[in-house]
Amino acid sequence: MPSDAPVLIPILGDQLSRSLASLRGRDKGDTVVVMMEVWDETTYVKHHKQKIALVFSAMRHFAAELAEAGWRVDYVKLTDADNAGSFTGEVARAIERHSPREVRVVEAGEWRVQQALEEWADRFPCPVTILPDDRFLCSKSEFADWAEGRKALRMEYFYREMRRKTGLLMDGEEPEGGQWNCDSENRKPPKERLEAPERPLFEPDAITREVLELVGERFADHFGDLEPFHWPVTRAEAVQAADAFFAERLPQFGDYQDAMVHGQDDLFHSMLSTSINLGHLDPLDLCRRAEAEYRAGRAPLNAVEGFIRQLIGWREYVRGFYWRFMPGLAEDDALAADRPLPEFYWTGETDMRCLADCVRSTKANAHAHHIQRLMVLGNFALLAGVEPKAVQDWYLAVYADAYEWVELPNVSAMVLYADGGKLASKPYAASGNYINRMSNYCSECRYSVSQKTGEGACPFNALYWRFMDRHRKRLEANPRIGPIYRNWDRMGEERQREYLASADAFLATLEPAREGWAR
Ligand code: FAD
Numbered sequence: 001m002p003s004d005a006p007v008l009i010p011i012l013g014d015q016l017s018r019s020l021a022s023l024r025g026r027d028k029g030d031t032v033v034v035m036m037e038v039w040d041e042t043t044y045v046k047h048h049k050q051k052i053a054l055v056f057s058a059m060r061h062f063a064a065e066l067a068e069a070g071w072r073v074d075y076v077k078l079t080d081a082d083n084a085g086s087f088t089g090e091v092a093r094a095i096e097r098h099s100p101r102e103v104r105v106v107e108a109g110e111w112r113v114q115q116a117l118e119e120w121a122d123r124f125p126c127p128v129t130i131l132p133d134d135r136f137l138c139s140k141s142e143f144a145d146w147a148e149g150r151k152a153l154r155m156e157y158f159y160r161e162m163r164r165k166t167g168l169l170m171d172g173e174e175p176e177g178g179q180w181n182c183d184s185e186n187r188k189p190p191k192e193r194l195e196a197p198e199r200p201l202f203e204p205d206a207i208t209r210e211v212l213e214l215v216g217e218r219f220a221d222h223f224g225d226l227e228p229f230h231w232p233v234t235r236a237e238a239v240q241a242a243d244a245f246f247a248e249r250l251p252q253f254g255d256y257q258d259a260m261v262h263g264q265d266d267l268f269h270s271m272l273s274t275s276i277n278l279g280h281l282d283p284l285d286l287c288r289r290a291e292a293e294y295r296a297g298r299a300p301l302n303a304v305e306g307f308i309r310q311l312i313g314w315r316e317y318v319r320g321f322y323w324r325f326m327p328g329l330a331e332d333d334a335l336a337a338d339r340p341l342p343e344f345y346w347t348g349e350t351d352m353r354c355l356a357d358c359v360r361s362t363k364a365n366a367h368a369h370h371i372q373r374l375m376v377l378g379n380f381a382l383l384a385g386v387e388p389k390a391v392q393d394w395y396l397a398v399y400a401d402a403y404e405w406v407e408l409p410n411v412s413a414m415v416l417y418a419d420g421g422k423l424a425s426k427p428y429a430a431s432g433n434y435i436n437r438m439s440n441y442c443s444e445c446r447y448s449v450s451q452k453t454g455e456g457a458c459p460f461n462a463l464y465w466r467f468m469d470r471h472r473k474r475l476e477a478n479p480r481i482g483p484i485y486r487n488w489d490r491m492g493e494e495r496q497r498e499y500l501a502s503a504d505a506f507l508a509t510l511e512p513a514r515e516g517w518a519r
């Protein structure tokens with residue numbers, strides 16, 4: 001190996017941070033960065049077209065910025081004739097081109113990819129160093145220490161640790177305002193004419209247009225609309241999106257965090273998850289900015305605490321949870337759910353207005369907000385007993401912010417209770433009442449939310465009781481659910497039979513998804 005052999009730094013598509021551990025402090029003259037567009041990553045599930053375009057465009061912009069800053073960047077396009085199709089294949093080719101003295105890579109976000117990285121040391125002729133991804137506040141080992149010996153891993157207690165660790169919204173040893181969690185102040189139903197300020201929409205530049213053309217040609221059979229495409233694809237654009245969120249949406253983010261309005265796809269949400277997950281925005285920076293808005297009196301505590309809780313609470317927590325329970329988490333099926341995913345998850349063709357609107361937004365924008373994902377799309381999959389693998393594939397395929405480390409705990413544990421309750425103290429199961437309270441969907445739905453059984457009744461109502469009845473053995477002892485069974489028992493057998501018959505009749509109308517949508 002020549003004495004001037006460089007260090008090879010592979011950067012994966014969700015590692016687009018200038019302060020990435022593998023780049024930090026490195027001598028540019030002694031380094032080759034390799035970035036790779038590969039078929040394996042685009043097709044391990046058939047991602048929404050906008051997600052592929054977003055990742056490729058962001059990667060190409062990042063490579064150009066690194067090159068402009070003086071780094072030597074070797075960028076492999078999907079269309080390169082010799083493209084090996086996988087990270088391992090492409091790094092092997094890069095090693096042939098550059099004869100590096102070492103490969104240094106930051107650990108992968110997804111278990112699947114990390115397995116491949118861990119084989120590199122045996123496969124390649126030079127040493128391979130895998131660095132921890134320190135863009136997270138809580139390392140994998142810190143989470144494991146926190147989880148050790150606990151029977152239940154409740155996010156709330158983890159979150160308090162993260163508040164103490166960062167000092168965010170702390171008043172000495174106590175939480176600012178006297179309570180850790182303003183969740184109960186994050187549930188205002190939408191007002192008649194609830195309208196959120198427009199968010200910045202980014203027009204595709206020449207790099208993005210080239211990518212859009214590529215995706216349109218090569219991934220035509222993937223789910224979702226490719227255009228209009230307005231995602232931020234650079235750090236500068238992501239910062240602009242964050243600025244607009246803090247200035248215009250944050251103050252009402254708290255009140256309407258759980259609200260849903262037909263046709264309004266993001267309300268007061270930040271729409272920053274894609275930029276955070278790609279590495280363009282640092283979650284801790286965002287939390288500090290949110291806190292500054294509160295301290296300056298420009299945003300109320302319920303908004304700022306709610307936002308910070310999502311980032312240093314839920315986001316960090318699900319990442320720790322993922323690594324603690326993989327690979328088993330992907331196989332969990334505590335409720336033995338075995339129904340195929342209904343076709344309407346892909347087409348949006350259903351008379352259930354709430355579901356149709358959530359799928360519409362998913363298809364058009366590669367996005368739906370949290371309560372749509374949890375309490376409409378997720379709630380239906382839970383109540384109908386859809387098999388976890390099919391639900392996981394769907395969520396991983398359809399959202400522009402989806403990476404397995406964040407998608408899987410949300411889907412398997414939070415939505416489907418497939419982990420048997422390690423994450424949530426009870427299933428997030430709800431009847432039509434909840435959706436009616438938190439949205440304006442029901443007033444124009446062909447189903448009646450107040451009707452409990454029969455052909456015109458909101459299907460969520462009977463499905464809810466069917467779910468409760470089926471899982472009584474497991475759930476009745478749960479102090480948060482047990483009392484619900486008193487209501488069920490009071491109905492009497494005949495009424496119960498009507499509920500169950502209604503649910504079964506509805507389920508019998510569901511068309512299973514055709515093959516080939518997700519994989
Ligand atoms: P905001 O409402 O503005 O929240 C701010 C930020 O908090 C988000 O950008 C995100 O980074 C973080 N956050 C909020 N909730 C969660 C959560 N439950 N878990 C982790 N981070 C959270 N988020 C993803 O980033 N990728 C996914 O693949 C993903 N899959 C999900 C699947 C299901 C079934 C559910 C219920 C939630 C999922 N989420 C996922 C979490 C959440 O829905 C999205 O992060 C959010 O909708 C993104 O929009 P936003 O940036 O406007 O979020």
Ligand code: DLZ
Pocket residue numbers: 011012013014015036037038039041042047051052055108109110111113114403
């Ligand atoms: C999501 C994605 C896609 C669609 N394509 C690529 C790609 O071609 N090259 C790449 O480096 N990353 C891509 N990604 C993101 C990766 O899937 C992501 O970095 C890993 O899954 C993290 O473990």
Ligand code: SF4
Pocket residue numbers: 351352353354355432435436441442443445446447448449458459460
């Ligand atoms: Fe959804 Fe039921 Fe309301 Fe229709 S009535 S929008 S199906 S909750």
